[in-house]
Amino acid sequence: MTTFRADLEAANDNNTRKRWRIAAIVLAALMIIGVTAYIKVKAYLFDGLPSLPTKATMWELNLQPNSTLLDADGQVLGHRGPYIDRPMKLSEMPKHLPNAFLAIEDERFYDHAGIDRKAILRALFENTKSGAKVQGGSTLTQQLVKNMLLTPERTYKRKFQEMWLAYDMEQVLTKPEILELYLNRIPLGARTFGVEAAAKQYFGKSSRDLNLSESALLAALPKAPSRYEPTKNFDEAWQRAKLVLQSMHTNKMITITELSEAETNPPKIVEDSQLAIAPDLIGHFFDFADKRAKELVGNDHKDLIIQTTINPSFQKAAHESLVKVLDKQGKNRKVSDGAVLLIDNESGAIRTMVGGKDYDPNFFNRAIQAQRQPGSSFKVFVYATALEQGFSPGTQRNDRRVVIGNQNWSPENYTKRYRGPMTIAEALKHSINTVAAQVGAEIGPSNIVKLSKRFGIKSNLKSTYSLSLGTSEVNLLELTGAYTVFANGGLKKRPYFITEIRNTSGEVLYKRKTATPERVYAKAYSDQMVEMMRETIRSGTGRGAALGKREVAGKTGTSQDYIDGWFIGFTSDYTAGVWMGNDDNSSMYKVTGGLLPADVWKSFMLAIHKGATYKPLLVRSDDPDDQKNRRRMDYYAGLIQELTTERNLAAGITVPTIGMPVEDEAVGGRTEGNAGE
Numbered sequence: 194m195t196t197f198r199a200d201l202e203a204a205n206d207n208n209t210r211k212r213w214r215i216a217a218i219v220l221a222a223l224m225i226i227g228v229t230a231y232i233k234v235k236a237y238l239f240d241g242l243p244s245l246p247t248k249a250t251m252w253e254l255n256l257q258p259n260s261t262l263l264d265a266d267g268q269v270l271g272h273r274g275p276y277i278d279r280p281m282k283l284s285e286m287p288k289h290l291p292n293a294f295l296a297i298e299d300e301r302f303y304d305h306a307g308i309d310r311k312a313i314l315r316a317l318f319e320n321t322k323s324g325a326k327v328q329g330g331s332t333l334t335q336q337l338v339k340n341m342l343l344t345p346e347r348t349y350k351r352k353f354q355e356m357w358l359a360y361d362m363e364q365v366l367t368k369p370e371i372l373e374l375y376l377n378r379i380p381l382g383a384r385t386f387g388v389e390a391a392a393k394q395y396f397g398k399s400s401r402d403l404n405l406s407e408s409a410l411l412a413a414l415p416k417a418p419s420r421y422e423p424t425k426n427f428d429e430a431w432q433r434a435k436l437v438l439q440s441m442h443t444n445k446m447i448t449i450t451e452l453s454e455a456e457t458n459p460p461k462i463v464e465d466s467q468l469a470i471a472p473d474l475i476g477h478f479f480d481f482a483d484k485r486a487k488e489l490v491g492n493d494h495k496d497l498i499i500q501t502t503i504n505p506s507f508q509k510a511a512h513e514s515l516v517k518v519l520d521k522q523g524k525n526r527k528v529s530d531g532a533v534l535l536i537d538n539e540s541g542a543i544r545t546m547v548g549g550k551d552y553d554p555n556f557f558n559r560a561i562q563a564q565r566q567p568g569s570s571f572k573v574f575v576y577a578t579a580l581e582q583g584f585s586p587g588t589q590r591n592d593r594r595v596v597i598g599n600q601n602w603s604p605e606n607y608t609k610r611y612r613g614p615m616t617i618a619e620a621l622k623h624s625i626n627t628v629a630a631q632v633g634a635e636i637g638p639s640n641i642v643k644l645s646k647r648f649g650i651k652s653n654l655k656s657t658y659s660l661s662l663g664t665s666e667v668n669l670l671e672l673t674g675a676y677t678v679f680a681n682g683g684l685k686k687r688p689y690f691i692t693e694i695r696n697t698s699g700e701v702l703y704k705r706k707t708a709t710p711e712r713v714y715a716k717a718y719s720d721q722m723v724e725m726m727r728e729t730i731r732s733g734t735g736r737g738a739a740l741g742k743r744e745v746a747g748k749t750g751t752s753q754d755y756i757d758g759w760f761i762g763f764t765s766d767y768t769a770g771v772w773m774g775n776d777d778n779s780s781m782y783k784v785t786g787g788l789l790p791a792d793v794w795k796s797f798m799l800a801i802h803k804g805a806t807y808k809p810l811l812v813r814s815d816d817p818d819d820q821k822n823r824r825r826m827d828y829y830a831g832l833i834q835e836l837t838t839e840r841n842l843a844a845g846i847t848v849p850t851i852g853m854p855v856e857d858e859a860v861g862g863r864t865e866g867n868a869g870e
Contacts, residue, residue: 293412299333382422477548502542541686570750571663622733633661673770683714749786
């Protein structure tokens with residue numbers, strides 16, 4: 194009996210140990226399976242999980258590259274890419290604006306740490322009860338993370354990563370920082386991001402000026418920006434906005450009176466929300482500024498806000514002047530395009546850049562990309578060099594047929610007539626080729642090149658005798674900029690067009706430093722050149738550009754075979770340049786610089802000087818010696834005019850009066866080098 198019991202107990206012990214072994218094996222297997230599953234699930238959930246970025250980079254993550262162009266006063270000129278506008282601080286917004294978003298999107302925003310468990314449970318209950326997704330549990334922080342860092346796919350993996358990153362963000366940023374980032378980055382339809390851009394897009398005002406109903410309408414959009422876009426589906430958007438208002442009242446953010454007033458006064462969507470001027474007006478300049486901005490700050494920044502020097506009303510006036518002349522005379526004169534540039538004399542700021550009649554698919558900016566022969570508009574640099582080498586405005590040369598250099602170059606005047614002895618001031622006024630060629634040969638083409646470079650011309654100038662007649666190609670920007678040296682009494686103020694570049698987080702990426710003007714030409718010589726160029730307008734080839742009583746100085750230019758027409762001139766305030774021609778280098782029909790280009794210049798300058806204070810071109814000094822020199826210059830100028838008149842009468846030459854055709858306006862013949870007036 195004893196043996197039987199012992200055997201039974203031994204059997205039970207064996208069974209027990211066996212069961213324990215089985216249980217241990219099962220438990221171990223389950224642990225292995227669990228650990229493996231945990232590792233795999235964790236690897237799956239964390240696969241591709243992005244790192245939380247720094248505060249600065251949060252403002253531009255998950256955005257397409259975009260650029261916003263601002264004018265000289267900080268107003269939007271144009272925009273490319275998603276519309277973001279400048280970031281707004283919470284302190285700049287009316288209190289009801291952030292409250293509207295909190296009421297409808299995350300009423301417990303200040304009570305959770307990025308994940309609202311109560312909201313998740315409530316959403317699960319409501320969705321289960323209805324059998325469909327009728328309520329979401331995402332917090333405002335989760336929405337921000339999703340828009341900035343994650344894809345829009347609806348998977349458990351994306352939801353997990355969203356919650357994980359939302360919790361991390363709450364550890365890095367304060368609640369006000371998160372709310373501010375959210376309000377400036379949330380998509381609000383029409384490729385518009387943030388409340389400031391949306392306020393301007395839909396209501397034509399800054400977000401700081403939004404009323405309660407307008408704020409509620411913006412807060413209604415994040416749920417489905419495309420569906421509720423106010424410009425396309427206002428009624429449905431307004432119905433959701435009413436839910437926002439009711440939620441604000443429920444959360445004691447507004448009173449019943451405010452609720453009632455807002456519901457009975459729905460917002461008005463502006464009919465034309467496009468604040469920027471038309472692409473034809475600013476497109477060429479936008480390309481130029483955008484490219485230059487990226488050169489200044491690099492290509493690592495996705496969003497750029499570029500503050501420029503452009504005056505939009507001046508830009509419109511320039512474009513209108515060009516289009517008006519082309520539409521009226523372009524077909525008959527066989528000219529298809531042109532460019533206009535305006536520089537502020539005092540600062541060097543470019544106020545206007547019109548690169549063509551239309552902003553065509555080729556995006557060709559004729560103000561900076563078209564390298565063209567300047568013709569006689571280049572002669573001012575010839576005579577400016579001559580003054581430095583001992584010439585004076587009264588220096589005489591003989592207008593006659595000449596042969597210059599070993600190549601037997603014989604420049605001709607347009608009329609193929611010769612006037613005999615004349616001063617260089619008269620030669621500039623009437624754009625006499627033979628005298629300019631003689632003077633250029635005497636002073637040396639290399640010296641003309643050196644002065645031109647000092648004045649700011651960067652294009653390659655060929656040191657040949659024909660340079661005096663403007664045969665080396667330049668562009669409108671550098672030629673107009675070089676003329677500002679005369680307008681500024683011999684000081685060079687480098688033309689510029691960008692003052693500051695920021696990103697949408699407000700970080701300043703570039704800020705222009707004030708440049709000290711550089712003395713590149715003696716003021717006494719500059720004053721003499723201005724007087725000579727004034728005569729070009731008063732009674733020379735540039736008479737068509739006269740602005741009434743306002744003092745103007747400038748020079749016309751026409752290249753060989755009427756391929757290019759120029760007028761560059763200045764008042765005391767601005768220097769403007771106009772080029773006209775055809776992109777295929779075909780000839781115009783007798784279009785000279787004193788005709789259509791001067792017409793565009795005059796129309797434009799009259800428009801921008803309307804109501805402007807009159808200022809003389811040359812500032813007279815109170816110094817007695819300077820007054821004495823001025824009286825001496827005036828005396829000799831008058832004497833020269835009298836002698837010239839007597840000579841013309843003796844030779845039987847009739848001097849044309851204002852309004853008569855300008856005879857010495859373009860080169861005659863096809864001799865190489867006769868490329869100017």
